[in-house]
Amino acid sequence: MNFNPNSNLLFLLAGAVIVFVIAQSVFFLVRSYRHGKEIGIEAAKMRKTMISTAIFTIAPALSILLGVITLSKFLGLPLPWLRLSVIGAITYELPAATSTASALGISLSETVTNPEVYTAIAWVMTLGIFPGLIWVPLFIKKIQGGLMKIKGKDSKWGDILMTALFLGMISAFLGMVFADIRSGLTGWIPIFVLLFSALLMGICGILIKKCNMKWLETYALPISMMGAMIFAAVITPLIGG
Amino acid sequence: MKKSYEEMSHVYGRIWILCALGMIFAYPIVTCIYYGAWPGWKPVLPGLLGVAPIYWTVGLIEVLTFVPMLGTSSSYLAFVTGNLTSLKVPAALNAMENAKVKPGSEEGEVISTIAVATSSIVTTVIIALGVALLVPLTPILDSPVVKPAFDNILPALFGGLAVVYVSKNWKISIAPLTFMILLFLLVPSLSGSVGVLVPVGALIAIGAARFMYNKGML
Numbered sequence: 199m200n201f202n203p204n205s206n207l208l209f210l211l212a213g214a215v216i217v218f219v220i221a222q223s224v225f226f227l228v229r230s231y232r233h234g235k236e237i238g239i240e241a242a243k244m245r246k247t248m249i250s251t252a253i254f255t256i257a258p259a260l261s262i263l264l265g266v267i268t269l270s271k272f273l274g275l276p277l278p279w280l281r282l283s284v285i286g287a288i289t290y291e292l293p294a295a296t297s298t299a300s301a302l303g304i305s306l307s308e309t310v311t312n313p314e315v316y317t318a319i320a321w322v323m324t325l326g327i328f329p330g331l332i333w334v335p336l337f338i339k340k341i342q343g344g345l346m347k348i349k350g351k352d353s354k355w356g357d358i359l360m361t362a363l364f365l366g367m368i369s370a371f372l373g374m375v376f377a378d379i380r381s382g383l384t385g386w387i388p389i390f391v392l393l394f395s396a397l398l399m400g401i402c403g404i405l406i407k408k409c410n411m412k413w414l415e416t417y418a419l420p421i422s423m424m425g426a427m428i429f430a431a432v433i434t435p436l437i438g439g
Numbered sequence: 440m441k442k443s444y445e446e447m448s449h450v451y452g453r454i455w456i457l458c459a460l461g462m463i464f465a466y467p468i469v470t471c472i473y474y475g476a477w478p479g480w481k482p483v484l485p486g487l488l489g490v491a492p493i494y495w496t497v498g499l500i501e502v503l504t505f506v507p508m509l510g511t512s513s514s515y516l517a518f519v520t521g522n523l524t525s526l527k528v529p530a531a532l533n534a535m536e537n538a539k540v541k542p543g544s545e546e547g548e549v550i551s552t553i554a555v556a557t558s559s560i561v562t563t564v565i566i567a568l569g570v571a572l573l574v575p576l577t578p579i580l581d582s583p584v585v586k587p588a589f590d591n592i593l594p595a596l597f598g599g600l601a602v603v604y605v606s607k608n609w610k611i612s613i614a615p616l617t618f619m620i621l622l623f624l625l626v627p628s629l630s631g632s633v634g635v636l637v638p639v640g641a642l643i644a645i646g647a648a649r650f651m652y653n654k655g656m657l
Contacts, residue, residue, distance in 0.1 A: 201474055207470075207473060211465065211466050211469055211470070212466065215462045215465070215466065216563055216567065218459065219459070220560060222455045222459065222516060222519060223516060223520065223555075223557075223563070224556070224560065225451070225455070226512050226552050227552070227553060227560070229451070230548070230556070231549075231553060233444050234549040237545055237546065237549070239550070243538055244550070244553055247534045247537070248553060250533070250534065251534055251553075252557055252558075252561045255526065255557070255561040255562055255565075256561070257592065257595075258522070258526045258592065258596070259526075259562040260565065260580065261525075263565065263566050263569035263576075264581075266566060266569065267573070267577055267580060267581065270573075275570055279567075280466060283521075283563050283567075284459070284519065284520060284521060285518070285519060285520070286522075287521055287523075287524075287525065289634075290494060293490055294490045297485075297486045297489030297490050298483070298489075300489075301482060301489065302486075313470075313474040314476045314482070315482070316470070317470055317474070317476050318478035318483050319486070320466060320467040321467050322483055322486040322487050324463060324464060325491065326491050326494045327494050327498060328460065328463060328464070329495045330498035331456055331459060331518060331519065332460075333498055334452075334456060334506070334514055334515060334518045335452070335456055335457075337502055337503070338449070338452075338506055338511065338515075341502070341503060341506045341507060342506070342507070342511070345507050349543070355652060356543075358652055358657055359645060359648070360507060360541075361604075361608050362641065362645045362647075362648040363507060363508060363645065365604060365605070365612050365615055365640075365644045366504075366641025366642065366645070367641060368600060368604055368612075368640075369612065369616045369618070369640040369644065370633055370636040370639070370640040371524075371633065372619060372620070373616070373618075373623045373636075373640075374593070374619075374629075374630045374633045374636075375594045375597070375623075376624055377624075377627040377628075377630040380627065387587070388591055389594070391591040391594040391598065392594035392601075393598065395595045395596070395598025396601060396602045399599035399600075399602040399603065400602055415537050419596075419599050419600065422598065423596050423599055424595075426591070426598060427592060430587045430590070430591035430595065431587050431588040433587075434587035434590075435584075435587075
């Protein structure tokens with residue numbers, strides 16, 4: 199049978215999984231919104247969370263779409279569409295495809311037409327990251343139980359521990375920005391972008407506190423993020439990156 | 440007796456995550472059956488060996504690190520929808536910060552779930568629209584003018600996020616931040632494995648915080 203990585207069947211399969219994930223998201227959204235009302239969270243606060251998150255999500259979602267485009271040159275559209283909409287991220291899927299392609303001795307520069315190569319890659323992608331879905335139900339209660347114990351013993355330390363956990367994550371990403379500075383001025387671009395984003399967030403913070411612009415809270419993170427991305431697009435050609 | 444909201448979150452979470460697992464496996468299985476093209480172990484195993492040891496470990500680390508931040512329902516959802524570090528976790532943290540609720544509290548659980556669910560829906564819809572409009576969109580998204588903006592999405596995100604958290608907790612930030620900056624300056628090639636370094640940063644931050652807490656500095 200002729201194999202086409204953009205066949206209707208593959209689109210249908212990927213589409214079915216994606217509809218499922220949207221259903222799951224809607225289920226939890228409605229459920230938590232209702233529970234929020236029951237425990238007395240104002241509806242306005244929850245709506246603000248939705249608006250702010252939706253706006254914040256646009257830029258990262260476009261960046262994921264770029265990942266889909268990158269992979270689609272080799273794998274057709276349905277598989278990258280599925281993998282990057284559900285559980286995956288380009289940082290996982292590209293190495294998974296590359297690893298299988300190099301094991302098979304083929305190049306990633308043209309579209310796959312051999313069904314066995316295609317299914318091999320699909321299996322490596324699936325088997326490569328499915329354990330994340332098993333770890334959650336296996337460990338979630340233990341992790342939360344441990345946290346409750348710590349908080350029960352000393353609630354102040356419990357709060358500090360959570361804060362330290364966030365800061366550990368943020369530190370790893372802030373440190374990563376410094377990885378390329380030895381390659382000259384172009385290596386500094388990520389740092390300039392980081393500082394510009396921080397500056398925009400600082401300005402938003404001042405406006406919110408000093409000028410009482412409370413509505414800005416909802417948009418502060420998307421503004422600093424998109425502002426810094428535009429800044430990157432402006433300074434990169436100037437610096438010669 | 441009626442089960443509590445929290446207990447039911449685990450029940451629903453498990454049902455959805457197991458179904459998701461089935462759906463994700465259905466793609467390669469149905470493709471293999473329909474095209475009669477089972478690849479066999481020979482090409483799959485070497486490909487898998489190249490990525491699985493790292494991914495399985497990172498997956499476990501992500502669960503340990505992100506579950507406390509996200510809460511119950513949003514963990515069950517976020518691990519299915521993916522893109523945790525660059526999207527779902529920052530979205531949940533920012534939402535809880537803006538709503539002035541604590542992660543791990545009942546309100547935190549609600550706000551975090553609303554954020555992760557909204558973010559998942561918006562992402563999925565944008566990607567689906569993008570796939571439908573791929574032909575007119577590709578030259579715009581792929582253009583050299585726009586490329587630097589997307590290349591720098593992580594510093595653009597974490598710069599803003601850092602201001603909020605580091606300025607509030609600068610004492611706890613000093614140790615992990617100094618360590619990470621020095622580490623990446625000395626070993627730049629590590630930037631590919633930043634996922635593995637997240638728990639390292641977390642352990643350093645927790646160690647430093649414990650030390651300062653015991654000394655009465657926090």
